[in-house]
Amino acid sequence: MTEYDRETALVVVDVQNDFADPGGSLYVKGGDTRVVPAVNREVRKAAAAGAGVFYTQDWHPERTPHFAVDGGIWPVHCVAGTRGAEFHTDLLVDGPSVRKGANGEDGYSGFTMRDPVSGKTIPTPLASMLREAGCSRVVVVGLALDYCVKDTALDAAANGFETTVLLNATLAVDLEPGDGEKAASELRQAGVAVW
Numbered sequence: 001m002t003e004y005d006r007e008t009a010l011v012v013v014d015v016q017n018d019f020a021d022p023g024g025s026l027y028v029k030g031g032d033t034r035v036v037p038a039v040n041r042e043v044r045k046a047a048a049a050g051a052g053v054f055y056t057q058d059w060h061p062e063r064t065p066h067f068a069v070d071g072g073i074w075p076v077h078c079v080a081g082t083r084g085a086e087f088h089t090d091l092l093v094d095g096p097s098v099r100k101g102a103n104g105e106d107g108y109s110g111f112t113m114r115d116p117v118s119g120k121t122i123p124t125p126l127a128s129m130l131r132e133a134g135c136s137r138v139v140v141v142g143l144a145l146d147y148c149v150k151d152t153a154l155d156a157a158a159n160g161f162e163t164t165v166l167l168n169a170t171l172a173v174d175l176e177p178g179d180g181e182k183a184a185s186e187l188r189q190a191g192v193a194v195w
Helices: 031-048 126-132 145-158 179-189
Strands: 008-013 053-058 097-100 112-114 121-123 137-143 162-171
Touching: 008 031, 008 126, 008 145, 031 053, 031 137, 031 162, 053 126, 053 145, 137 145, 145 162, 145 179, 162 179
Parallel strands: 008 053, 008 137, 053 097, 137 162
Antiparallel strands: 112 121
16 A cells, blocks of 8 residues: 655656547557555545555647657547647646647656657656655655656656556556556666555
């Protein structure tokens, strides 16, 4: 059972309609029925303990190298201002959101993005927001385990936060069978608590 306090933040990654709704362009099976209720339980626990809750959102332009139509690997998803980019209807939202990819940047982490032209890594405001809130520990949940959750947790650990990923509050895309298990293993090897 995860314990929250004022030094432990919950980071909710990309629980958006395009990932968590069956009609979404990149729906993760079970996102609506398994992940959203589990995340909501964590949001309630965190809020009750006075812990900060922070959210990330993909927030892409209509054209970006992230999308297959422009050379990437993903279908068009989470275009800024569309229903697909909005948080899932049933998600409890009780904190600020960091929007990533708004200028066509690539990447999966809530902490960093890559410039599409130079490839340079660009920080998002998330690390400074967590530090300003007095957080030294983070619990990461959301979608999807093998991409945005994994990269957000790896970056959290690299930024010096004691990091935990809750497997009951995330699911993998599993483009290749076993991607979720590989992600969990990579996280453990990086010192992230996964349970």
